[in-house]
Each structure stands twice: as structure tokens, then as C-alpha cells.
Amino acid sequence: MSKDNRNICESKTFEAIYKTYAKEIRRFLFYKTQDIAAAEDILQDVFVKLWGNCGKVEYEKVKSYLYTIANNMFLNEKKHEKVVMKYNKHNVKSSTNESPEYIMLEKEFMEKLETTIASLPEKQRVVFLMNRIEKKKYKEIAQHLDISVKAVEKRMHQALVIMRKEIGNV
Amino acid sequence: MKTFNTNNDLDIFLAKWLEGELSDNELKNLVNEDDFSAYLKLRKGIDIAEKLDAPITTTFEKIQNKIDDRKQKVRPLYKNWSVGIAASIIVLFGLFMFLDNDKVSIETGFGERKSFVLLDGSEVILNSKSQITYDEDNWNKERTLNLKGEAYFKVAKGEAFTVNTDNGSVTVLGTQFNVNSTNDFFDVVCYEGKVSVSTNSSAHILLPTHSVRKINGDPSESSTTQLLKPTWINGESTFKSIPIKYVITALEDQYNIKIDSESIDDTTIFSGSFPHNNLNNALITVFEALHIKFKEKEKRNIKLRY
Numbered sequence: 001m002s003k004d005n006r007n008i009c010e011s012k013t014f015e016a017i018y019k020t021y022a023k024e025i026r027r028f029l030f031y032k033t034q035d036i037a038a039a040e041d042i043l044q045d046v047f048v049k050l051w052g053n054c055g056k057v058e059y060e061k062v063k064s065y066l067y068t069i070a071n072n073m074f075l076n077e078k079k080h081e082k083v084v085m086k087y088n089k090h091n092v093k094s095s096t097n098e099s100p101e102y103i104m105l106e107k108e109f110m111e112k113l114e115t116t117i118a119s120l121p122e123k124q125r126v127v128f129l130m131n132r133i134e135k136k137k138y139k140e141i142a143q144h145l146d147i148s149v150k151a152v153e154k155r156m157h158q159a160l161v162i163m164r165k166e167i168g169n170v
Numbered sequence: 171m172k173t174f175n176t177n178n179d180l181d182i183f184l185a186k187w188l189e190g191e192l193s194d195n196e197l198k199n200l201v202n203e204d205d206f207s208a209y210l211k212l213r214k215g216i217d218i219a220e221k222l223d224a225p226i227t228t229t230f231e232k233i234q235n236k237i238d239d240r241k242q243k244v245r246p247l248y249k250n251w252s253v254g255i256a257a258s259i260i261v262l263f264g265l266f267m268f269l270d271n272d273k274v275s276i277e278t279g280f281g282e283r284k285s286f287v288l289l290d291g292s293e294v295i296l297n298s299k300s301q302i303t304y305d306e307d308n309w310n311k312e313r314t315l316n317l318k319g320e321a322y323f324k325v326a327k328g329e330a331f332t333v334n335t336d337n338g339s340v341t342v343l344g345t346q347f348n349v350n351s352t353n354d355f356f357d358v359v360c361y362e363g364k365v366s367v368s369t370n371s372s373a374h375i376l377l378p379t380h381s382v383r384k385i386n387g388d389p390s391e392s393s394t395t396q397l398l399k400p401t402w403i404n405g406e407s408t409f410k411s412i413p414i415k416y417v418i419t420a421l422e423d424q425y426n427i428k429i430d431s432e433s434i435d436d437t438t439i440f441s442g443s444f445p446h447n448n449l450n451n452a453l454i455t456v457f458e459a460l461h462i463k464f465k466e467k468e469k470r471n472i473k474l475r476y
Contacts, residue, residue, distance in 0.1 A: 015230070022226040036221045040229060047233045048240065103211050105218055113215045131188075132216055138189065156185035164208050 008062060009054040017062055018047055025070050031107045032074045042077060046070045109167065116166040124159040127152055188213060275303040278319075280426030281446065283402070288313075291326040297350075297402050298446075299423035319423075320350035322400050325363075337384055338369030347376070348400045352423075355416045356384040361399060385413065401443060408443035417444075417456055425449045426470065433475040434462055 006013045025046060029039035046069045050057065057065050120128060130136045130144070138156070142149045179186065183200055186192040187209070198206050278284050278296050285295040289309045296302060300319025308314075313331040324346045325331045333340040333349050337356035340349055345363025350356070358367050360376035367374045367382050374382045401408040407420050415436035418429045424446055438460055444452035453464050457474065467473045 018226070018230055018233070022229065023223070026226070026229075027222050030218065030222060036218060044229060044233050044236060047230075048236045051233075051237050052240070103214050105211070105215055109211070110215060110219060110222070113212070114219055117216075117219070132220060138185065150182065153182035153185035156188065157182045160184040160188065160209065160212065163212055164205060167208065167212065 004059050006059045007054075008050065008057055008059060013059070014047075014051060014054065017050070017066075021063060021066055022047070025066055027110075028067065029070055029074060031105075031110075032071070033077070034104060038077065042070060042073050045073055049073075112167050113163065116163050120159055120162060124155045124162065127155040128159045131156060184209070273303060274306050275301065277301045281424050283446075288315075290328055292331065293324040295322040295403050297321060297423075317349055317351060319352055320348070320402070322346070322348045322403055338367060341366045341368075346399075352416070352419055354386045355412075355419075358382050359400065383412075385416075402446070405446045406443050407446065410441050411439050412441075414438045414440045414456075414460065420444075421452060421456065425452070428471045429464075430467075430471065430473045433473075 008014055008017065022043060026039050026043045029042050030036055033039050033042070046066060049069055050062070050066065117125070117128065126145070127141055130141045131138070136144070138149050138152045142152045145152070183192055183197070187194075187197045194210070197209065201209065276284065276286065276296060278298050278300050280299055282298050283295065285293065287293055288304075289306070290313060292313075294302065297320035300317070300321060302315055302317050302321060304315035313325075313329055314334065315332070316334045318335070321333075323331070323333065323342075325342055331342050335349065335351035335356065337351045337354070340347065340358050342363060342365045345365055346361040347363075347365045348357075348359045348361070350358075356369065358365065358376065359381040360378055362378055365376040367376060369384055372384075376382060407417075407424065409417055409420075413436065414434075415431065417440050418431055418436065421427065421444065422429055424444075427449070440456065440460065442455060442459060444455045446452075453472070457464050462474050462476060465473050465475075
């Protein structure tokens with residue numbers, strides 16, 4: 001197999017790499033940080049760093065390079081957070097395992113959830129995606145599909161019940 | 171799924187809850203504990219799933235901005251060039267040293283600085299684009315050397331120590347002094363001891379902190395200095411009330427550039443200093459103070475204008 005020697009320092013190649021890997025790196029960082037905003041921030045730094053080292057990184061190894069940098073930056077961030085936490089020891093909020101920030105979303109859980117959403121029955125899936133992705137209110141969905149609001153709510157309820165069953169005990 | 175409620179919304183309460191019409195506490199009363207935590211996790215997971223799949227284009231713009239910010243901090247390429255040139259000059263010079271046994275010649279290139287010890291223990295620091303020659307065989311009888319350019323001397327005690335230049339000669343016993351003889355510019359500063367300076371037209375005795383300067387054959391015993399050593403030794407060239415054209419020459423020698431000063435008045439007086447490690451900063455420091463604009467017309471050629 002011939003080696004692919006594309007130059008990462010060329011902005012087109014760089015952008016193509018970004019388009020290919022940005023989402024999965026963001027995902028990877030989310031599983032680590034459990035914080036989507038932090039994942040976004042680190043994602044930016046990872047690619048700024050790649051650009052800075054573009055001459056030193058082989059095109060064929062860029063994927064593992066990105067993961068390594070992402071992981072290192074996450075660890076640095078965590079180290080820093082620990083210091084900050086120590087410093088703020090007195091003002092630690094008392095949180096229960098029911099408060100939203102305490103819920104861990106593992107990689108396995110998210111992947112299961114996504115396949116479950118994709119495999120919802122047609123009726124439930126349409127309503128679910130219109131509500132969650134297109135951010136339509138139940139009333140709007142009802143108008144759009146020409147059904148009652150109650151029917152929309154029923155499908156939404158069913159969608160959640162199915163998901164609950166599929167993901168099992170968490 | 172078991173529920174404990176008898177209201178008639180049993181088949182839609184999850185939809186109501188997801189939309190925020192039903193509170194978490196109300197849901198807690200409708201389902202068992204396992205289901206409740208599962209639904210909380212589902213809601214968060216659904217929310218994150220959207221975000222994980224959200225478009226990445228706005229983030230790319232932020233990355234571009236960060237990269238642009240950083241670009242301005244990157245050191246200019248030409249700086250590395252001058253280092254390369256300086257290094258090759260050192261190598262070449264090393265060869266010449268061995269070829270010529272009794273006439274010793276020490277030279278510096280653009281932006282280069284060299285310090286060395288003479289046979290009697292006297293120390294010399296040679297500024298950029300300068301040259302010192304002396305007769306090694308004769309050194310014990312007569313401490314005399316020739317200088318083109320600028321150098322700083324810390325002379326060991328002993329017989330008279332003479333620096334000959336095209337503009338005049340400087341003689342001392344044991345002392346520290348700086349001689350700058352570049353083209354028609356001649357400047358001697360005494361840092362320690364007593365320095366005697368004779369030019370074609372005049373003779374001076376300098377005491378510590380005193381200096382004599384001759385521009386275009388017109389000598390003047392000028393100002394005093396507060397410094398213990400010339401600043402160029404520490405990577406900065408300092409000037410006090412001197413026509414800008416000599417500063418331009420110093421810049422050219424330091425950075426190996428050509429400066430076109432045709433459109434400006436090169437007799438404008440300048441006081442100040444420029445660093446040796448960053449051309450752009452050096453140009454800004456010198457010319458912005460005088461309201462002179464500079465532009466790199468082609469590589470290493472800088473055009474000045476008002």
C-alpha cells in the first residue's frame with residue numbers, strides 16, 4: 001500500500017482532517033469530561049495544537065495523534081481542576097446522586113441510547129425527533145402531522161417507555 | 171411498569187415531564203426508584219446526544235481565530251536566517267585562523283558578536299560586522315591592534331595598549347573602554363581608568379564615564395554615560411543624540427538588511443536603543459519614535475518614508 005503523504009500544514013487538508021475527526025474527538029472528550037462545553041474547549045485546543053505541529057505529524061498517524069493530544073489535554077485540565085477544587089474546598093456544593101450534574105453518561109450508555117432512538121417505531125421516532133432535534137412543541141407537531149396533541153404526547157410517552165426498556169437497568 | 175397514580179394521564183405523563191410540565195418530584199411519585207433514575211439519565215442522555223451530534227463548523231471558526239492570534243506571536247522567519255549566516259561565518263573564520271599564523275584577524279558578520287581574550291589576558295568583545303587584526307609575534311613588544319567597526323576592551327595592566335582605527339587611535343594603560351569606528355563615525359567611551367584618544371585633528375584624555383565622538387571628521391567631547399558597559403554587549407544598541415544615518419548603519423550591520431533612507435532626512439537626531447534579537451521590534455523602536463514609516467519592499471530591503 002502506498003503511503004499517503006498529504007501535508008497537514010495545507011489548510012485544505014487540515015480542514016478535511018477536522019471534518020473527519022472533530023465529532024469523534026468531541027465525543028471522546030465528552031465521555032472523559034462529562035461536560036460538553038469543556039469538551040468543546042479542549043477540542044479547539046487539540047486542533048490548534050495540531051496546526052502548530054502540522055509539519056511534524058504524518059498524515060497517516062493523525063488520528064492517533066489527535067486522540068493522544070486530546071487525552072493529554074484532558075488530564076492536564078483535570079489536574080488543574082483538582083487544584084481548583086482543593087482551593088474551593090469550603091464552598092463545595094452538597095449534591096445528591098439525583099442532581100443532574102451527578103449523572104454519568106458512559107460511552108456504552110450513549111451508544112445504546114442512540115441505536116435505540118434510531119430503531120424506534122416510525123410513529124414514535126418521527127415525533128421524538130421533531131421534538132428533540134427540531135425543537136418543535138407538541139402542539140406544533142400535532143398541527144404538522146394533523147393529529148391531536150394528546151396523540152403526540154402518547155407517542156412521546158411510548159418512545160420514552162421503549163427507551164427505558166431498551167437501556168435496561170442503569 | 172407500575173404506577174401509583176389514578177389520574178387519566180397515565181399514558182402521557184412522560185411526555186409532559188420531558189416538556190417540563192411535570193416536575194421531577196411529581197414523576198418520582200409516578201414511577202419506582204429504578205425507573206426514576208433511569209428516566210433522569212435518559213433525559214440527560216437525549217440532551218447530550220443532540221449536542222454530540224451538533225454541527226462542528228462554528229467550532230472550526232473559533233479554532234481559526236485562535237490560530238490567527240497565535241500566528242502574530244510567531245517569530246519572523248528571517249531571524250533564523252541570520253543565525254544560519256552567523257554560524258557559517260564562524261566556521262569559515264576558524265579555517266582562516268589556522269592558515270595565517272602571525273597576522274591574526276578576527277571578524278564578525280551581520281548580527282554576530284564575539285568575545286575573546288588576547289595573549290596578555292585583555293578581553294575584547296567585538297560587535298557585529300567588525301574586524302580586529304593584530305600581529306601575534308609582535309604582541310609582547312607592542313600591544314597594538316587595528317579595529318574596523320565596534321569593540322569593547324577590558325585591558326589587562328601593562329604597557330600601553332593601542333587601538334588604531336581609520337578615524338584615529340586610542341591608547342590606554344589598563345582600563346575598560348569602547349571604540350566604535352564605523353565609516354566616518356568615531357566614538358570612544360571610557361568605562362574605567364584613563365583613555366587617550368588622538369585623531370587627525372585633535373587629542374583627548376578621557377576619564378571614566380566620558381566619551382568623545384567624531385562625526386565626519388568633526389570631534390566633540392560629548393556627554394557622559396551612567397553605564398558600566400556598553401549596552402550592545404547585552405544584546406541592545408543604545409544611541410545618544412546621534413544622526414539617524416549611523417543608527418541605520420548599525421541596524422543594517424546587526425540584521426544584515428539594506429535600508430533605503432533616500433526619502434527621509436538622515437541627519438535627524440536619534441536617542442534610544444534597539445534590541446538585537448527581533449528586527450521588527452528594532453524597526454518599530456527606532457522609526458516609530460521619529461514618525462518614520464518602514465516597509466519591507468523585497469526580502470531584506472526596507473524602504474523608509476514619512
